[in-house]
Amino acid sequence: MTVTVYVPCDTTALALGANAVADALQQAAKAKGVDINLVRNGSRGLFWLEPLVEVETSEGRVAYGPVEASDVSGLVEAGLFEGKAEHPLAHGLTDEIPYLKKQQRLTFSRIGVTDPLSIEDYRAHHGFAGLENALNMDGQAIVDAVKDSGLRGRGGAAFPTGIKWQTVHDEPEGQKYIVCNADEGDSGTFADRLVMECDPYMLIEGMTIAGLAVGASQGYVYLRSEYPVAHRIFNEALDRAYRAGYLGRNIRGSGKHFDLEVRLGAGAYICGEETSLLDSLEGKRGMVRAKPPLPAIKGLFGRPTVVNNVLSLAAVPNILDQGAQAYADYGMGKSRGTLPMQLAGNVKRGGLVELAFGITLRELMDDFGGGTLSGRSLKAVQVGGPLGAYLPESQWDTPIDYEAFAEFGGVVGHGGVVMFDDTVDMGEQARFAMEFCSVESCGKCTPCRIGAVRGVEVIDRIRAGENADANLTLLTDLCETMVDGSLCAMGGMTPFPVQSVMKHFPNDLTRQKA
Amino acid sequence: MPHAGPQPVQDWTPELIQQAVDAHKDMPGAMLPILHAIQDRFGYIPEAAVPIIAESLRHTRAEVHGIISFYHHFRTQPSGSHVVQVCRAEACQAVGARQLEAHVKERLGVDYHHTSRDNEFTLEPVYCLGNCACGPSIRVDDDIHGRMDADKFDRLVDNLTTTAVEVK
Ligand SMILES: Cc1cc2nc3c(=O)[nH]c(=O)nc-3n(C[C@H](O)[C@H](O)[C@H](O)COP(=O)(O)O)c2cc1C
Ligand code: SF4
Ligand code: FES
Ligand code: FES
Numbered sequence: 001m002t003v004t005v006y007v008p009c010d011t012t013a014l015a016l017g018a019n020a021v022a023d024a025l026q027q028a029a030k031a032k033g034v035d036i037n038l039v040r041n042g043s044r045g046l047f048w049l050e051p052l053v054e055v056e057t058s059e060g061r062v063a064y065g066p067v068e069a070s071d072v073s074g075l076v077e078a079g080l081f082e083g084k085a086e087h088p089l090a091h092g093l094t095d096e097i098p099y100l101k102k103q104q105r106l107t108f109s110r111i112g113v114t115d116p117l118s119i120e121d122y123r124a125h126h127g128f129a130g131l132e133n134a135l136n137m138d139g140q141a142i143v144d145a146v147k148d149s150g151l152r153g154r155g156g157a158a159f160p161t162g163i164k165w166q167t168v169h170d171e172p173e174g175q176k177y178i179v180c181n182a183d184e185g186d187s188g189t190f191a192d193r194l195v196m197e198c199d200p201y202m203l204i205e206g207m208t209i210a211g212l213a214v215g216a217s218q219g220y221v222y223l224r225s226e227y228p229v230a231h232r233i234f235n236e237a238l239d240r241a242y243r244a245g246y247l248g249r250n251i252r253g254s255g256k257h258f259d260l261e262v263r264l265g266a267g268a269y270i271c272g273e274e275t276s277l278l279d280s281l282e283g284k285r286g287m288v289r290a291k292p293p294l295p296a297i298k299g300l301f302g303r304p305t306v307v308n309n310v311l312s313l314a315a316v317p318n319i320l321d322q323g324a325q326a327y328a329d330y331g332m333g334k335s336r337g338t339l340p341m342q343l344a345g346n347v348k349r350g351g352l353v354e355l356a357f358g359i360t361l362r363e364l365m366d367d368f369g370g371g372t373l374s375g376r377s378l379k380a381v382q383v384g385g386p387l388g389a390y391l392p393e394s395q396w397d398t399p400i401d402y403e404a405f406a407e408f409g410g411v412v413g414h415g416g417v418v419m420f421d422d423t424v425d426m427g428e429q430a431r432f433a434m435e436f437c438s439v440e441s442c443g444k445c446t447p448c449r450i451g452a453v454r455g456v457e458v459i460d461r462i463r464a465g466e467n468a469d470a471n472l473t474l475l476t477d478l479c480e481t482m483v484d485g486s487l488c489a490m491g492g493m494t495p496f497p498v499q500s501v502m503k504h505f506p507n508d509l510t511r512q513k514a
Numbered sequence: 515m516p517h518a519g520p521q522p523v524q525d526w527t528p529e530l531i532q533q534a535v536d537a538h539k540d541m542p543g544a545m546l547p548i549l550h551a552i553q554d555r556f557g558y559i560p561e562a563a564v565p566i567i568a569e570s571l572r573h574t575r576a577e578v579h580g581i582i583s584f585y586h587h588f589r590t591q592p593s594g595s596h597v598v599q600v601c602r603a604e605a606c607q608a609v610g611a612r613q614l615e616a617h618v619k620e621r622l623g624v625d626y627h628h629t630s631r632d633n634e635f636t637l638e639p640v641y642c643l644g645n646c647a648c649g650p651s652i653r654v655d656d657d658i659h660g661r662m663d664a665d666k667f668d669r670l671v672d673n674l675t676t677t678a679v680e681v682k
Binding site (some may be wrong): 011012014015016047048050184185186187188189190193225226227228229230263264265266267268269280281282283284285286301342343344345346347350351373382386416418419420421424428429432436439440 | 542543544545546547549550571580581584585586587588603604605606607608609612640641642643644645646647648649651653656657658659660661
């Protein structure tokens, strides 16, 4: 009898030694005379358990983790190949692990379940069902479905996706583009990466549907160069999708045309901003463009262009398959559907948590995250990437909802949640916010380019105890100038984390460094 | 899947550079694909590539320079045998990236953007590798390593330097 064993192949599993675990399992199986079928699946997104080895049994898949290569012989002795649960690293049925069971995975329903590159696996789990429907609809009907779902952009600005598509749809026929923003620059986020590494056909399907909706026959994925594994897996998936007739001039015999290509970025955070991204795709320095014109009207090479985040596009196949209403039934207020949140930093159980909007930050960090990794008390949380405020405990009961966060000047952004324990020096975090902006500014506006450099200097003086009061006033003014006088959110929001430190953790800022 | 080792880099010649340019120059927005192709193949973007790219894409040399210098990824000097990137971003800071960074600099004896004296390691900062739930993270060539600490880093360096010696 052949035993099916799964060892994930995403960046995090690999970063924790998954290849060595796979090798050790092969050797152990050989030594024991057990015939195994080793599948390199995607990650389930339960990162604290990676490498998470699974074994197929008659009751379902059972999980072991985190497994190091040196654990393998012990696990095999304790009956891993028979799916026995008599080892401290055994967790029983994967689907029953509360962290996974309590989630509402619409977009991430397949990750970790399938072999990311297997089209058969993809099809066996609703893959391409949305596309089949879309191939029989006209563009307006597809746009309407996305509008009705209530989907808002998951890249940061939360703009309604259907409305953006409508604008591009309504432009006269001709060359139009679908551009996928896979620059995922925010620290604490990895959901785009998981899509590309663990369920790449979902993104291909979502972009193809977008192309059909607005009349675009060319798509580009702008992928950050910091993601070599995603690059490799996604390119292989593109190849296979072409060979299977899901891309190209005649998609599955429908006569419809969509081509797709990956382009690598080159290590510039600002290229995640959509107009800078377009300049970069055109082969220029990634300078932010003034809006209007909107990219939907004059985008890539001056043509109407849909620019969407990976997660926005990845939500579309499910909407076209299960119906707009089924998606809109999840969520609260004007935040419809589910949000893939990412627990990161000093967290005991880090990973991907996809849930309907509405859970509070505290529930997310306690019930899922299990508190800090260090076991010390939690001091601050940064939500929404490096431009997001640091939230003190008084704000942790806020529900995850775009409007609820906006009310106190917070951002949900791309859904990254970075936790810090009480050893963090918040003054240092404020300084880093300014430093990051000084490294990553595109340089177009003075408040951002020069302001960030000044910001670092002023914070250094405050921390050194030089004229602290006068310098704090200076910092306050500088932040306001950046907020008011910057062209894009890089300069315009860098002050948010700084201001939040001044407001909620003032002692850390003025406390002199030892 | 075997671990990706360092990219085997080739010595450049003007002809080889021209070849890399020609292979991509007809793509829309060919500049970044060309720069990546050159750096992947030769390990960096030699000064001599600038006029070739400028000529082929009908840009000025100054424009090409401006583009290369805008992007942190592109290098205009050869690197050491291995490129080590340490994640400096927030999620890794929350689990000790600052201490790790100090250790790495001391161990390799260099600051960011420099190459160790034995020419083994070029050190670079990076802002997030997408491994934020299991940091501190570093990247060595095309491999990402999580939950990095000083001891693990020292072992990694030892392994990389011994393999390099064996190969010779
Ligand atoms: C400095 C800066 C960085 C950004 N980085 C990203 C990014 O990495 N990924 C992303 O999807 N959007 C990013 N955005 C937002 C994009 O400009 C844009 O709103 C988004 O790609 C639109 O797609 P969506 O509507 O699907 O969210 C960034 C914005 C700014 C100002
Ligand atoms: S705010 Fe900064 S990053 Fe944005 S356009 Fe101005 S200089 Fe460029
Ligand atoms: S463009 Fe000059 S200040 Fe913003
Ligand atoms: S912050 Fe270091 S890997 Fe994301």
